[in-house]
Amino acid sequence: MDRRRFLKFSAGGAAGAAIGASLAYVKPFSHSPEKEAERVEVPTTCEMCVNKCSVIAVVENGVIHKLNPNPENPKSRGMLCARGNAGLQQVYDPARLKRPLLRVGERGEGKWKPVSWDEAFDFAAQKLSAVKAKYGPQGTLWSSTESFQEIFFKNLALSFGSPNIMRHATLCLSSVNLAYSLTFGTVPAFDLANSKYVIISGANRMESFITPDTMDLIDSTMERKARLIYLDPRFTVTASKADEWYPIRPGSDTAFILGMLNVIVSEGRYDKEFVTSYTLGFDKLAEHVKPFTPEWAAEETEISAKDIVRIAREFSDAAPRAVYYAGRRSSWYRDDTQMRRAQAILNAIVGNWDREGGLVPNGKIALGELAVFPWDDPVAPRVDEMEKNFPLAAKGDGAYLKLRENVIAGTPYPVKAWMIHKQDPLNALPDQARTLEMLQQMDFVGVTDIQMSDIAWYADVLFPESTYLERTDPVEVLNGIRPVVVYRQAVIKPVHDTKTTLEIVQGLAKRLGLSQYFDYTIEKWIDAELKELPLEAPLEHLKRHGVYVAPDFPKYGTTLTPDHRFITKSGKIELFSERMQENGYDPLPVYHPVLQPPAGEYRLLVGRKAYFTHANSNNNPWLNAFDHGDGLWLHTESARSLGVETGDAVEISSAVGRVQLKARVTEGIRPDCVFMLHGFGKRSKWQRLASVGASDAQLLETAWEKVSGNSALHETFVSLRKV
């Protein structure tokens, strides 16, 4: 071949070789090796629910990557539930409240103008002052749900002069608290870990709420062969794990307990020594329960007399390691305090009080208190007239539904301003239309929250709060069989322009002339709290461990001394309650059967799944993925009579509202009941995920428990229609 060709060849060959050689060094689309992520672990306390488990936040390059359980807390014991793990999504939620907002347009239109903190504070203070000038400070309502910083909000209300603190207790377990307090003088913890026999009415511990009690129950029933008897109109997860499950007729739990009492008393199976030494009123009780035979109870409960007798015997045999568990949810019926009283009495007479495996009074840890400039107590009486309506209930907690009625009626005096902290009354209270009525007649509505809840959607001004991972809070004691002090410290700096409750309160206080009551930092407050702890350097300990465990617990039998005085009128455990009698209530539980739904209607049952915290975490994408809250549980027969199958749209109507859900046909519910999840069907357009489904608040009728004022949530009947 000639030279030209040769040159061409070699040039081509050389070029090819060069390219090929360089390609060997080029890794197509490779990424540079990652820098070792900067990793910090910060212990803190969860705020996804009321359990306040200890967590360790893992922060990588300034971003919270994971929340791990903190094994040092003997209550949460190295576990973190689905909500706890999803907590970090609160911080990075794109639909969070990121800056103060002022409403433009009508309430509920959802038109907002971002404003500076000064503007927001000025606006709120001016409105509150205007209401105060016209109606007095009692014309303002301050409602909140428990949080570590709730105390500041409450103190602002009190220093402002308003008696109308509306806490969440009557949306929660106030009938339980009241019934047990009236009997034992205190609300005990349940030593489920050491129980051998547990009876639970409806507290769906293994599905609706994962708590240390859940873990204790699993340990005792599945590792140590304790027996679990569970009563629920639904076949829940707890029902599937229980040794015996009874689909009890709704509202008849009192009859069941009275039947048990009848057997235990008539067969002499109670702890005679305990009854003599520590209780009052046994003879009256014995006389009272005579007519409540197992046969009578069987008629009411749809549980066979044979089973009632056997359970009563097994329960008393297992005592003192036997408990009738109180649960902690809101009331179901108007008479629930009596039902819980019956529980307390049953627990008392088998002598499980202050014993291993029984009811144990909470161990406490004393915290110090910052000396704050004192304010004058509010002069006016509460608008819900607690003394008159609920003389035995905890006055400071109020009665939410009664309050709502009074405020709407304008009696005994008008209430025209409403400040809300970490609460969504539009979803938390039954009968949403009524809550809206109350809201619309307010001159001013202000909300502090981390997200655009439904009440925020309807408010006039929004104060965005930092999430629990972005704040340092006062320390809290978790009383119990193993009391601990938990610490919450900011894991990262606030991602948006948000403030803590204290900072918001201080901002308002400045403009309301109340600064002198809030002139401290959170650090000073915490320091004062920690002074009483028997530690060298308590703050350092808490910063490093996140929790302080009180030594020498559990302690059993501390109240079982001859000279111990129970915090009751008589100083004894009151089986017969004189205080109740004095106030016009039955001193011993009397069973009043509840109305059953007429033909063609169903009792609406509401409840929880442990991935959701009431109405406030349903918009969390990691949690919402598990359930969109758009299902209505109904029995196969009910579905057949309506002609619906799973997935069909069903319209549900009650006396106060109408919603639509998809049918979830199941064998696992009584044919006379239907069930829906709480906290969906949001009005707030910023809660896109949780807008799916329906709000039970729109269906539930206003009903409250007689003695405590507690919301009664199972008194509503609904009718269904295939759409």
Place this chain on the structure above:
Amino acid sequence: MKTIEWGFLIVNYLFLGGLSAGLFFVSALATFFYRIDEPSPYTRIARLGAFLAPWPVMIGCLLLIFDLGHWYRFYKLFLHLRLVSPMSIGSWLLVLFNLVALVNCYAWLTENQRSALFAKLPGALQFLGNLNYDLDHWRRRIAIVGLPISVGVGIYTGVLLGAVQSRPFWNTNLVAQLFLFSALSTGCAALILGLAGSKRTAQELRLLYGLDICFMVLEFFIVLPYLIHGELSVQAVQDSLKLILGGPFTILFWVLFMGLGLLTPLVIELRELVPVMVSNREFHYNRFVAAAAAVLILGGGFLLRYVFVFAGQMSAMQ
């Protein structure tokens, strides 16, 4: 996660790869019987097969590459040879097969065709004309080398599926044979289709019919034990077969594949060929009948792979 991961791209590749394997195989077979200076039906078969063979598989390989999560990482397949992985072996087989098929195609070009081809090259690449070698005498050697490779390509796709214990629909050693004979049959069919259009191809078609009938009969007698043994096998296999015995793929399998894709063309070809053989008459063929049979076989081959790929992936999802 219960998803269908291998879809149309894979089904198409399996079909195209099998088609190329079959085309090469028949071409190579014909190569052993032709004489370079004696025109015979073998020559035309071998030449047409050689010309057609490289292209379906090359398209199939492109489809495979684009099916990958990172298409540009396909080169990593050639940094390893893992003998336990049918896919690793298959990748290498495909590369070799592509090369051999291209060389074979080139080898069957006539002198004139070669010159015309090189003349078409743009100026810059004219130097490639130096590669204008005459490979006529290499044809048989290329066929010997390529034959096992083409069988490998035809059979490994079945091994790919058959090696997966977790898919009861596939987990039988018959799948490899089934795919092989289906592939060879589609190769014959493509050639029949290609030749049916031209005049004076009776001899070629007679040969192809004969070969194709053999392949289809073998195919049928593999499907039969596959079904019979499957029905007599463990519950998981029986359950998986329900997909074609009452399940969503029943019509596709029995009516379209078995009926139209296998038995109908078999009967057609038998009817065309057997009377001629028995009576030793001269073979006249109907061009449209030939084309119809060929199209049915090709469709059947595609459907066979479609049913197997989809039903197989569903067969573990209990």
Place this chain on the structure above:
Amino acid sequence: MATRPKRYAMVVDSKKCLNCKACVVACRAENSVPLDYSRPWMNEETRGVWPRLMASSHPEQCHQCAHPACVRVCPTGASYHRPDGIVVVNQDDCVGCRYCMIACPYDARFFRQDKGVVEKCDFCVQRLGRGQVPACVETCPSKVRVFGDLNDPGSKLSELLSTREYRLKKPEAGTGPQIYYLI
């Protein structure tokens, strides 16, 4: 002193499982798994007619098989079997052919559309390096999962496997799964 090499496995006590999804969320956070996918999944069963009913649930994830089919079929060796028993995917070498997904008898793998590679549970190898157990094991309220070293006779895992009855899932697939379900 010669120590036996570690061989990780997991024991699942199904009856304790509440289907609370803590493990799913913990894994999602720990391993940055997008919402479209999940490394562990829940198996649920309900049966019966009112009021005779049963319901149960138990978690499942990659069984880290002793003879993994996914490793065998991988054409690039991206899926490999560590000496400690964990099967991992080298995401740099994975070409995304998904053969392993088809080979897995448990459908434990999934294809990340956003990354173009296959992913699955790897027993949180990054946590093991720090002396922690996998996130799903740690977070569980009822401690359904027990994680440990098969070669350590003193581990809780070994104790359970020695003293309790258990079953494996799909043992007929022959892959030697290493998640043991207590009966």
